[in-house]
Amino acid sequence: MPYQYLLYEKREQIGYVTINRPEKLNALNAATVRELWDVFHETAHDDEVGVVILTGAGDKAFVAGADIAELAEQTPIRGRETARFGQQLLSFIERLGKPVIAAINGYALGGGCELAMACTIRIASENAKLGQPEVRLGLIPGYGGTQRLARLIGRGRALELLLTGEMISAEEAYRLGLVNRVTSREELMPTAEKIARQILNNAPLAVRFCLEAVTAGLEMPLEEALLLEATLFGLCAATEDFREGTRAFLEKRPAQFKGQ
Ligand code: COA
16 A cells, blocks of 8 residues: 555565654654554554564654644644544554564654554664653643553653653663663664564564563553463464474474464
């Protein structure tokens, strides 16, 4: 499907989604959010894609936030709808069933930081800047930022970022646990691809169950989450990949997983 504001390609089981509005620092207008909805639904149902890498076009921005020109015209009713649709998109990404790696190649502000937080793993280049500057515009985050930031880095640190609206460096984001790794600009994509390939070498259903156990489990009481883990653990025994993985180990050869 051709997209106006996205680039999408598939290579060796990796789906590359690039938000492509560099002249506006890849700000998320409504059309881009709809296209993200479409592309992530496409990747979710595509067996040729095992991992998605999400990045921004150009060398300045991942995503510099929601489109402020559109926000400025917003009514209360539209605002609520916009926030709900964005939240649904990010929840869909978070529960895609396959890992999404955010390659944060520059500014990840507001909706951009929220989008990155819905991804499974975040890698930032050393020029990246992250933050939730909404309060400087008379707003609060509306794509889950108040919730995911606190869950990811803790309430106190999240509130400091949310209330000051301060932009932080990639190094500081790493120190806070907001990003998993920091690389040079040149190493950003190779690092994301290396992690993607490490994941792709593993049993796809086991990867999917791990994602589900962590993402869904964190929202449950511990006892229920442990039951979910045990159920998924048991379900692994029904897969061909489990038999192949254990047999390959015992036969001292690499496993050939089929995702079945
Ligand atoms: N929405 C709409 N347009 C945006 C945007 C956004 N969130 N962020 C940047 N742009 C546009 C600018 O308006 C400018 O467009 P123009 O050339 O037509 O005037 C273009 O992108 C380049 O941005 P500019 O501000 O000139 O770049 P800069 O390097 O001087 O500053 C930032 C970069 C990120 C510090 C600055 O663009 C900024 O503060 N953006 C808004 C961030 C924000 O508050 N996001 C949260 C929104 S809820």
